[in-house]
Amino acid sequence: MNNILLVINREYTQRVRKKGFIFTTLLMPVVMLALMFAPALLSGIGSAPEAITVVDNSGKIAPYLIDHYSLPYVISPLPVDSLRTDTDVNTFLVIGEDIIENPTSVSLYHRGGGSIETETLIKDDIKNAIEARRLEDLQLGNLKELLGEVEADVVISSHKIDNQGNESSSNSLTSYLIGIAMSFILYMFIIIYGQLVMMSIIEEKNNRVLEIIVTSIKPTHLMLGKIIGIGAVAITQVIIWALLIAGFITFVLPGIAGDQMFAELAALKAGTLNPADATTDFGVLQVMAMLSSLSYIFSIFGYLILFLIGGFMLYASLYAAIGASVDNAQDGAQLQVFCIVPVIVGLMFAMTIGQNPDSSLATILSMIPFTAPMIMMSRIPAGVPAGEIISSLAILYVSIVAIIWFTAKIYRVGIFMYGKKPNLKELIKWARYK
């Protein structure tokens, strides 16, 4: 037992003292905060929208085209042939004479790459224009006015409530983004720190330090000590990040935000803010509203640590078995596919599931230990029933015991095997050794 502590202590202190560790630990929160606010801030900047030149041969569509902010239409009297060679015009739209009867006679020309978004927008606009024109041609009198009266603008205001019916301020887009960010952090930590475990084992195996250590400590204990020591480094990093972000929100944010923004933030929290009146970008406000709640931040990071411990232990023990079965980093890199693929599958499902956190697919994947950490972290910011969190964690932690039991057996045999890279059959054989 004492020797496990010595191994943990060595792994931990050797790593946290490294300059690289200190540097990334301090720098990453800055990058994370920048990433959170960047989309909202960037959308305000944008470049000047480029106009679409329209050649309307039918003369029936142009009056119905309504400019978009990002996509104004310019009606051109010039013939198509001259536009083709006019390098000032990058994108132009040619509408056929029989457009009302034949909606397919539309062509879009662009120099360089076209944008799917632009194409979709134009398609919708022309569709609306044709429909409006056809309605008019039917000459049903004041149909347009009638339709206007019937039309309903639906705005959903979403409220999250718990089982007691208490409402909490939440924005599903923001929780989605936070969830994705958390999944991504998990993915990064599991892969990066898992690889550290693998590399550290390969190193010990190659320089034969291992043979000296195993005279004093059981291989299984050595493996556990290594995983726990390196895991502790990861946890340290997450805790420092949580504290840095909390510090930023408490001390730095009030300084840069300004009174106007705070008033709007308060209004948003109280539910009295009309998005149209806000001077600050509504997206930024929503992110701020969530982030400025310290208890929210700490609970998210709390869950992150629980799932990080679980996910890391699970994958790190696989990485340990891989490290023990190979002689060099190249062979290790090939075998680590077995770790990377499930983590990435988890992350990819997390991205889709984040949009629909209560689907049954979400629940199932939350109960599979290999995907559970990423999936759960993408769902938790939007709120998941406590029972589901507990059972997901329970399954995860029980599987860790089973996986470690299995991988320790491979590790124990593998660390003394040199030469040929073993195949799966041999690995299973190793695990069966007494």
Next chain:
Amino acid sequence: MDIVKADHVSKQFVGHKALDDVSLAVPEGSIYGLLGPNGAGKTTLLRIINHITAPDSGTVYFCGHQLTQADVNSIGYLPEERGLYKKMKVGEQAMFFARLKGMSKHDASAQLHQWFEKFGITEWWNKKVEELSKGMAQKVQFIITVLHNPKLLIFDEPFSGFDPINAKLLKDEILELRKNGATIIFSTHNMSSVETLCDEITLINKSHNILSGNVNEIRHRFGADRYQFTFAGDERSLLAAFGDRVVSNISSDRNEDGNTRMTLRFAPGTSLHDIIATANDTVALSSFSADLPSMDEIFITSVENNNRKS
């Protein structure tokens, strides 16, 4: 008393047998050589004695009782391919290994500083291992191996890669350790070190123990009926004079002073008096002695004979 006794130890790896029914006994306080060609199973046996791997069958006894994990703290092991954590500082690293061996922080630090002073390497304490030369790292490794004053020291190929100065230092240290009561087992290909250091040896070939015993006894046994002559005269006439009493002509070469030195093996039971008389009659004999074979010869003969048999 035997400090280590291996009793019918066998170990099988995927596809090959590393040790097959190997028994040996290492007397306490001795320097014991474990010899054998590459791949004979020496390292596997040392690992078993170190409790790193368990034998498939057979038992290893340590100080009379069956070897347990706890006994390992009384063993110091210097593996064949020596390694240290490259990025770790020398002092910290030595402390880590000492504490793994169960030493207290205080003892470890005090003893390490003593050793570092003895080897004149105190200024390395805060250097990273990767900054050291190979010879320097070997010194550190040696200190780590012997630091906890183990009763038994196991060196796997200790002389490989050492320059002559470090090799001498190591030899002296091994003798010093034995003087202080430790038992030393080492495996080696360096036969001259076996002759100068070892009390007993075991020769392993193809996972079998093919020769065990006291070095002097073995050399005398292999050297029976072997005599060396130095003389002036014709070697062919001497051989002719001995006739079929000579079983084999082991070596003959000419000295700088023109004399011939010849080593011959005679048929068992050939009388010494007879041999000397014949030699004196035939050539001008300047010296005559019984010849002990080198460990090199014994090694090669035994292994080749064994390979021929199997």
